[in-house]
Amino acid sequence: xxxxxxxxxxxxxxxxxxxxxxxxxxxxxxxxxxxxxxxxxxxxxxxxxxxxxxxxxxxxxxxxxxxxxxxxxxxxxxxxxxxxxxxxxxxxxxxxxxxxxxxxxxxxxxxxxxxxxxxxxxxxxxxxxxxxxxxxxxxxxxxxxxxxxxxxxxxxxxxxxxxxxxxxxxxxxxxxxxxxxxxxxxxxxxxxxxxxxxxxxxxxxxxxxxxxxxxxxxxxxxxxxxxxxxxxxxxxxxxxxxxxxxxxxxxxxxxxxxxxxxxxxxxxxxxxxxxxxxxxxxxxxxxxx
Amino acid sequence: xxxxxxxxxxxxxxxxxxxxxxxxxxxxxxxxxxxxxxxxxxxxxxxxxxxxxxxxxxxxxxxxxxxxxxxxxxxxxxxxxxxxxxxxxxxxxxxxxxxxxxxxxxxxxxxxxxxxxxxxxxxxxxxxxxxxxxxxxxxxxxxxxxxxxxxxxxxxxxxxxxxxxxxxxxxxxxxxxxxxxxxxxxxxxxxxxxxxxxxxxxxxxxxxxxxxxxxxxxxxxxxxxxxxxxxxxxxxxxxxxxxxxxxxxxxxxxxxxxxxxxxxxxxxxxxxxxxxxxxxxxxxxxxxxxxxxxxxxxxxxxxxxxxxxxxxxxxxxxxxxxxxxxxxxxxxxxxxxxxxxxxxxxxxxxxxxxxxxxxxxxxxxxxxxxx
Numbered sequence: 255x256x257x258x259x260x261x262x263x264x265x266x267x268x269x270x271x272x273x274x275x276x277x278x279x280x281x282x283x284x285x286x287x288x289x290x291x292x293x294x295x296x297x298x299x300x301x302x303x304x305x306x307x308x309x310x311x312x313x314x315x316x317x318x319x320x321x322x323x324x325x326x327x328x329x330x331x332x333x334x335x336x337x338x339x340x341x342x343x344x345x346x347x348x349x350x351x352x353x354x355x356x357x358x359x360x361x362x363x364x365x366x367x368x369x370x371x372x373x374x375x376x377x378x379x380x381x382x383x384x385x386x387x388x389x390x391x392x393x394x395x396x397x398x399x400x401x402x403x404x405x406x407x408x409x410x411x412x413x414x415x416x417x418x419x420x421x422x423x424x425x426x427x428x429x430x431x432x433x434x435x436x437x438x439x440x441x442x443x444x445x446x447x448x449x450x451x452x453x454x455x456x457x458x459x460x461x462x463x464x465x466x467x468x469x470x471x472x473x474x475x476x477x478x479x480x481x482x483x484x485x486x487x488x489x490x491x492x493x494x495x496x497x498x499x500x501x502x503x504x505x506x507x508x509x510x511x512x513x514x515x516x517x518x519x520x521x522x523x524x525x526x527x528x529x530x531x532x533x534x535x536x537x538x539x540x541x542x543x
Numbered sequence: 544x545x546x547x548x549x550x551x552x553x554x555x556x557x558x559x560x561x562x563x564x565x566x567x568x569x570x571x572x573x574x575x576x577x578x579x580x581x582x583x584x585x586x587x588x589x590x591x592x593x594x595x596x597x598x599x600x601x602x603x604x605x606x607x608x609x610x611x612x613x614x615x616x617x618x619x620x621x622x623x624x625x626x627x628x629x630x631x632x633x634x635x636x637x638x639x640x641x642x643x644x645x646x647x648x649x650x651x652x653x654x655x656x657x658x659x660x661x662x663x664x665x666x667x668x669x670x671x672x673x674x675x676x677x678x679x680x681x682x683x684x685x686x687x688x689x690x691x692x693x694x695x696x697x698x699x700x701x702x703x704x705x706x707x708x709x710x711x712x713x714x715x716x717x718x719x720x721x722x723x724x725x726x727x728x729x730x731x732x733x734x735x736x737x738x739x740x741x742x743x744x745x746x747x748x749x750x751x752x753x754x755x756x757x758x759x760x761x762x763x764x765x766x767x768x769x770x771x772x773x774x775x776x777x778x779x780x781x782x783x784x785x786x787x788x789x790x791x792x793x794x795x796x797x798x799x800x801x802x803x804x805x806x807x808x809x810x811x812x813x814x815x816x817x818x819x820x821x822x823x824x825x826x827x828x829x830x831x832x833x834x835x836x837x838x839x840x841x842x843x844x845x846x847x848x849x850x851x852x853x854x855x856x857x858x859x860x861x862x863x864x865x866x867x868x869x870x871x872x873x874x875x876x877x878x879x880x881x882x883x884x885x886x887x888x889x890x891x892x893x894x895x896x897x898x899x900x901x902x903x904x905x906x907x908x909x910x911x912x913x914x
Contacts, residue, residue, distance in 0.1 A: 442606075443643075446635040447629075448629045448706070450627075457654075458643060
């Protein structure tokens, strides 16, 4: 048991460093972003009058709205794909691989690639997907196509493929954790109550892993919504999502517009997380056995 | 079909369960070794043994959760060895109850009927009846996380019993309960079993449970059945040195056969030479043999009725109310237990050396020379 009491001086001192850090790198910048997004007038200075003009401008532009819609649908597709693949991988690793050595080998094979940075893994897809890339060469070698398929690289499809490989582990990890927490007797009890395997999965296993699924979905959602690097490298200049728009405005020194998009992106993420919390109380994860 | 085969098939149909030579290995470890068992209609069977003796694996084979490497399982006279659990006419209660944490008590108890595809109104009605019968109706909308141990046990039992299976398999079903609750729950379960006529196969390491509940007690050790019989059989006539030693209140002696005459054998042990009835067993002179005497059959008022005698040193006296148990140290250094009615006045004090004796017919010879 902890010897540090709640609300004692020691507990506040322990929280102090983290609190200062969070305040400096999270809270203050977010407040600044929100403030800058409301700046009106011609000059870029704290003396600017506050107005919603920047937001009105954004919502008046059809292209931007289309971009926002694309970002949301793209994210939804990715959540669905990583959710299904991630669940299958998690289920296979925890339930089907019985031998501990095999489980370790497969687990490492699954996890080790994720030790490299996301950016590098994103870029690494380029030589795979290109016109002279590995996939096209393999397809032509086997005779599946005569001419290389250009749709892989610099396309939504290519971006999706790269991102699925980047984020599937985020969807699978929490499910692995939840699956491991299910006592084998629960499935056995259901079987002795005349439930065949599919029913056992649907009525017992899946509901018990639901918090893990939701957490995985939240992680994928947040990461895909914020991912500009993969979109830029694998999508080339042809494709953009909301975060790329932030970058575009920023590089064009349109700080107010960049702030507007950043704030809107944050609001979208916040809505997504709140929606997820409504489905499953993530804070109670692991409390029920 | 000739009449003999008909008679046999009728005979089989009357058995709720039959195990024929079940064997189960895990790698080089044999968990169940040649276990055969017959359970008649509505019998209460207790599988008793120390942990790791194979009793739980046997139960899991009956449930279909493990597949035996060898042997046959017949449930209600029908071959079920290859059937998965969901096709067997059984229900099972697990040691920690295995309640579904995400389902309410009512949903949980109705699960079995739902699986049998019964219509919803019927399920609701039956669940209500069963919850009332098990006195857990007020808990219908609660989830297992907020229930006490005793309540969970009732829910688990209700969930298993609602489909009225032919066999109810119970794996240490009251092991997770407080001691104070166990006796009441045991009595309730026994009455429930008698009322419903469902055969119970109850796995336990607790001999009090086994002997007070079982119509048939099966003692297992090292993957094998050591002895099966009524509680009286096993308590009065332990068949092997293991059974005698495992069951409380027995004093086990090991020695060599000196002579064998007129139905009695003389067996020489480190604590002396004793006369033991053979009861038809043929003993070779010089062979090793073991026998046991129950603690309450040893007397400290020795007369000519007690030809088996030894002197021992009392080291401790334990008073349990119903009995007063004296712990003696034998000449060979082993422990000897002697029980006296608790209502009688104390006669032996620790530190005394006492001449003890018992009758020939209270001495039980064990089979084989094992142990």
